[in-house]
Amino acid sequence: MNDLLSKIIDRNKCLTSKGKVASYIPALKRADPKQLGVCVADIEGNIFAAGDYGQKFTLQSISKTISLMLAIMDNGSDKVFSKVGMEPTGDAFNSIIKLETISPSKPLNPMINAGAIAVASLIKGKDPEEKFNRLLVLLRKICQNDKLSINKEVYLSEKETGNRNRALAYFMKDVGIINGDVEDVLDVYFKQCSIEVDCIDIAKIGLFLAKNGVVLETSERIVEEKVAKTIKSFMVTCGMYNASGEFAINVGIPAKSGVGGGIMAAVPLRMGIGVFSPALDDKGNSIAGYGLLEDLSKELDLSFF
Amino acid sequence: MNDLLSKIIDRNKCLTSKGKVASYIPALKRADPKQLGVCVADIEGNIFAAGDYGQKFTLQSISKTISLMLAIMDNGSDKVFSKVGMEPTGDAFNSIIKLETISPSKPLNPMINAGAIAVASLIKGKDPEEKFNRLLVLLRKICQNDKLSINKEVYLSEKETGNRNRALAYFMKDVGIINGDVEDVLDVYFKQCSIEVDCIDIAKIGLFLAKNGVVLETSERIVEEKVAKTIKSFMVTCGMYNASGEFAINVGIPAKSGVGGGIMAAVPLRMGIGVFSPALDDKGNSIAGYGLLEDLSKELDLSFF
Amino acid sequence: MNDLLSKIIDRNKCLTSKGKVASYIPALKRADPKQLGVCVADIEGNIFAAGDYGQKFTLQSISKTISLMLAIMDNGSDKVFSKVGMEPTGDAFNSIIKLETISPSKPLNPMINAGAIAVASLIKGKDPEEKFNRLLVLLRKICQNDKLSINKEVYLSEKETGNRNRALAYFMKDVGIINGDVEDVLDVYFKQCSIEVDCIDIAKIGLFLAKNGVVLETSERIVEEKVAKTIKSFMVTCGMYNASGEFAINVGIPAKSGVGGGIMAAVPLRMGIGVFSPALDDKGNSIAGYGLLEDLSKELDLSFF
Amino acid sequence: MNDLLSKIIDRNKCLTSKGKVASYIPALKRADPKQLGVCVADIEGNIFAAGDYGQKFTLQSISKTISLMLAIMDNGSDKVFSKVGMEPTGDAFNSIIKLETISPSKPLNPMINAGAIAVASLIKGKDPEEKFNRLLVLLRKICQNDKLSINKEVYLSEKETGNRNRALAYFMKDVGIINGDVEDVLDVYFKQCSIEVDCIDIAKIGLFLAKNGVVLETSERIVEEKVAKTIKSFMVTCGMYNASGEFAINVGIPAKSGVGGGIMAAVPLRMGIGVFSPALDDKGNSIAGYGLLEDLSKELDLSFF
Numbered sequence A, B, C, D: 001m002n003d004l005l006s007k008i009i010d011r012n013k014c015l016t017s018k019g020k021v022a023s024y025i026p027a028l029k030r031a032d033p034k035q036l037g038v039c040v041a042d043i044e045g046n047i048f049a050a051g052d053y054g055q056k057f058t059l060q061s062i063s064k065t066i067s068l069m070l071a072i073m074d075n076g077s078d079k080v081f082s083k084v085g086m087e088p089t090g091d092a093f094n095s096i097i098k099l100e101t102i103s104p105s106k107p108l109n110p111m112i113n114a115g116a117i118a119v120a121s122l123i124k125g126k127d128p129e130e131k132f133n134r135l136l137v138l139l140r141k142i143c144q145n146d147k148l149s150i151n152k153e154v155y156l157s158e159k160e161t162g163n164r165n166r167a168l169a170y171f172m173k174d175v176g177i178i179n180g181d182v183e184d185v186l187d188v189y190f191k192q193c194s195i196e197v198d199c200i201d202i203a204k205i206g207l208f209l210a211k212n213g214v215v216l217e218t219s220e221r222i223v224e225e226k227v228a229k230t231i232k233s234f235m236v237t238c239g240m241y242n243a244s245g246e247f248a249i250n251v252g253i254p255a256k257s258g259v260g261g262g263i264m265a266a267v268p269l270r271m272g273i274g275v276f277s278p279a280l281d282d283k284g285n286s287i288a289g290y291g292l293l294e295d296l297s298k299e300l301d302l303s304f305f
Helices: A002-019 A061-073 A077-083 A096-101 A113-120 A128-143 A151-162 A162-175 A181-195 A199-210 A225-238 A241-250 A286-301 B002-018 B060-075 B077-083 B097-101 B113-120 B128-143 B152-161 B163-175 B184-194 B200-211 B224-236 B241-250 B288-302 C002-018 C061-075 C077-083 C097-101 C114-119 C128-143 C152-160 C162-177 C182-193 C201-211 C225-238 C241-250 C287-300 D001-019 D060-075 D077-083 D097-101 D113-120 D127-142 D154-161 D163-175 D182-193 D200-210 D225-238 D241-250 D287-300
Strands: A037-042 A047-051 A193-195 A256-257 A264-268 A270-274 B037-044 B047-051 B195-197 B254-259 B264-269 B271-276 C036-041 C048-053 C194-196 C255-257 C262-267 C270-276 D037-042 D047-051 D195-197 D255-257 D262-267 D271-276
Touching: A002 A037, A002 A047, A002 A286, A037 A199, A037 A286, A047 A199, A061 A077, A061 A113, A061 A128, A061 A181, A061 A199, A061 A225, A061 A256, A061 A264, A077 A113, A077 A225, A077 A256, A077 C128, A096 A162, A096 C048, A113 A162, A113 A181, A113 A286, A113 B113, A113 B288, A113 D225, A128 A181, A128 A193, A151 D262, A162 A181, A162 D163, A181 A193, A193 B077, A193 C201, A193 C241, A193 D001, A193 D163, A199 A225, A199 A264, A199 A270, A225 A241, A225 A264, A225 B241, A241 B224, A241 C048, A241 D163, A264 A286, A270 A286, B002 B037, B002 B047, B002 B288, B002 D001, B037 B288, B060 B077, B060 B113, B060 B128, B060 B224, B060 B254, B060 B264, B077 B113, B077 B224, B097 B163, B097 C097, B113 B163, B113 D262, B128 B184, B128 B195, B128 B200, B128 D037, B152 B184, B152 B288, B152 C241, B163 B184, B163 C162, B163 D255, B195 C241, B195 D001, B200 B224, B200 B264, B200 B271, B224 D262, B241 B288, B264 B288, B271 B288, C002 C036, C002 C048, C002 C287, C036 C201, C036 C287, C036 D037, C048 C201, C061 C077, C061 C114, C061 C128, C061 C182, C061 C201, C061 C225, C061 C262, C061 D037, C077 C225, C114 C162, C128 C182, C128 C194, C152 C182, C182 C194, C201 C225, C201 C262, C201 C270, C225 C241, C225 D077, C225 D225, C225 D241, C241 D225, C255 C287, C262 C287, C270 C287, C270 D113, D001 D047, D001 D287, D037 D200, D037 D287, D060 D077, D060 D127, D060 D200, D060 D225, D060 D255, D060 D262, D077 D113, D097 D163, D097 D200, D113 D182, D113 D271, D127 D182, D127 D195, D127 D200, D154 D182, D182 D195, D200 D225, D200 D262, D200 D271, D225 D241, D225 D262, D241 D287
Parallel strands: none
Antiparallel strands: A037 A047, A037 A270, A256 A264, A264 A270, B037 B047, B037 B271, B254 B264, B264 B271, C036 C048, C036 C270, C255 C262, C262 C270, D037 D047, D037 D271, D255 D262, D262 D271
């Protein structure tokens, strides 16, 4: 397996030159576009890894899966999905249009920014710190990694430049999707996006979902099977931004990407996969990470059909 | 299994009173809203059925899966997906907006009307008759039913009232997505929607997709595995109109519904399912058919995750 | 005055090289982009002209003012404005979006294509020929020119290539804005766009509107004052495509342009102006014609404020 | 004239029962819907008034004309119109859609909220207080009323509830239309909306515009004629929200309304008119104020055509 991973890394490394690292904040812009790493954590407890799998990067949109889980644990599915829809969208991840044109106003799904911000507002806690800490504690348990914490520079930059997200949040506040202080809600959201991980960590998230809500190492059930399946459904229909449909066809694995260059994938009942390569394609997905997963899916026949 | 199907039919029959039959043409309006039928065709060759499984109805949007297969067989994936996208959409199935706002103009996917019309324009043949006949021959082979043919009354009504589809088609003609005569293209499309089937027929389509492109009875491979998986991917991301995301979460089976009241579902490597009940919910899906599939998925653990 | 017109023509001639003639049909594409002509027909009966004022061109969108007048004469304002709105729009002249997103569906105003097609459908007559002839007779009376007729090549090209307009028309047929045969409605519309005129003719239309509905030469009142003012209001708020607001600020004269290169302007109680120059700016207005009217407005203090 | 005004007030008073006072903040909700007042300030220096002309109300959107004037005085037209467009729109006054779909992103005109907020950001001054004070000083000079000041309750409510405006502002900050601190910009905007006036005050604004930028009492020219005409053009094309086109047809006077119930109108070279009646129609315009102006326009032949 380690050989296969190395081979696939070699094969996809060339793709890194065709993408571009995210440039909206300095910390992301500094990433080395040539890096590519992968980790496979399978259901027997094996960990395979190759390339730059130890490189740290920020979760960004991958965190939307965790916050959704926590919000459902805190509020139940019905409450959460009264505030955010379940449907994929052909609009951009940061689009505000559907909020205005759909009646009643509601973000289409929890994987676009508007939806994820609405979800963050539902996490319980007496203040933004407590809310974020509960999310961090949950993530540490899933990843079995107590050292996980935020990259402060990224967090501060996100907070400073996140005006499109502010626009989405104030719009939702206006139409009653979000209650409470907007900056407090955004603070949780910016922090969750700024959690620093490596390929092993996100492979563990994938493994946890592959096992439908149970942590392999501890056998602890953290969320109901139904919730884990819900998260995987969203990964299929809207996990790869506006390439989700194409990715389902070409790769066929539930996956969630982030602009930090990570892709977290869950092969039901088989394995979790973590990929990192910061050069992005024009849809915002790691370009070499996408290619690597496509090859891996073919080699190991991972497609869900 | 027959007992299970009967039981689930009984349990979901009450839902029929909460939906409404399609009313835009007289032939659909006349359907009996209380009917509910199901057929399971499994990979061992067993056929189980219950309720009104022998009732005839028209394929409508379910035909989009067949025309897409044929168009890919005729042109290859690259050509087809240069004219139509792969992404789900939160817009209505007959919306024209994205055609105007996305650049270059291209229907988002082959399951919305615009995309399906573009797909129909790619089927090879010297005239609309030949094009449609090729599709009918393909379908008869898949269903192993030589008697399949169109319901002429439905076809003529679709043709007469199909002005929204004409608008979509002329728009696509204008921007170069469609070549050739618009009425000829629409003729193929209206005919494919008007093919009359029963639950057994569509269960056979599902079975054929479950077997990744092979007809069980004849062991004939009709399309490549890759194509069959592509069709199933579209069924997952956009097969149930604007309830596709929700259906993936609640049921977790690739499925395609039609306003005639049918739902065709394919459980990979296990079975095809055909459901019929003409009363529709507000998204345009058979309301009791949805409920029946949800129950069946739980009882038999059919969810793909 | 003739000197002033010549001077202003000289001053604006250079602008012609910055625009582009319409190229969607061959007959328009052949126009000489360097031409520029103007005619002023004042309320005392004087006719002043300079440059290529005798050059023939087709009315195109300028005809929307005439068809609106006739539709109101035939049906009354209430009926007409139950089918088409009164509001300007920031969308493109051939956009279909508002038809889909506004409820109830209704073209925003009679100067965009959708609105003008809806208006054409309201003109009385037993068939398209009679409807168009009634419009032509009306126009001949207004222009005092019995020789006005259509340019057959332009008409046939418009009919052949007018698929975007067909899309608009079928959409409106679908939602009930248009009754009757769509191709019949479009036939009237394509013909009205193809009427061949020169600067003197359209200056006479402007004069007729400046005199609030009375033909100067015959003193015949053809429409009520209220209708003439309505037409001028639409010229102000939406006569110059998506440069209407800017034109009101910079020029301040009710005006309607066409992609044939003509601009028809009406200075209330003072004069009509006809301008022709086929090179268009990126909004679809004659680029030198716009400049000429801006200069003329300043020189003669024609702004309505 | 006073008799005429009284007569027209009596005739339109009944309309007040068909509208509704703005209810998004308590101070507006408390307004007496039955009130109706009018003031005419003509170019000879006469002041005529009738009904509740002395009732105080807040300027709201009428202030957009003043801030636009000041921004142009401070920056020149070119700078201002590089940040905000000149075109009317069929979208709602608080819509965010066009900001997202038009490229480059720019509010369509200065009369919609997004445009007015962008304009407010261009007013010079070292802090929000100084910026607002400069606007207040300008307005006092135009109205010849040193007592004008803000209604603090309204201002605080606007500030508290103005989340839709915050969404617009943060969106514009994100795309570079607005520089500087968003809350500072909004502070100026909320204050300008909260200036308290009566019918005489806004009639004076109208008179000042009718005289193309000169204060009648002092003969002081405050803005260039071109700027005053620009303001009046915007009042014609987009002064009455989404009834601007209809108002131009039915009334034919440049006018700007506010949700406080005021309408400020300017009859070029003749008079300014101030109307107040807080019950609004479904477009957001004073329903009796609209009727009153329609009658007045007919009686005195004030239409600009």
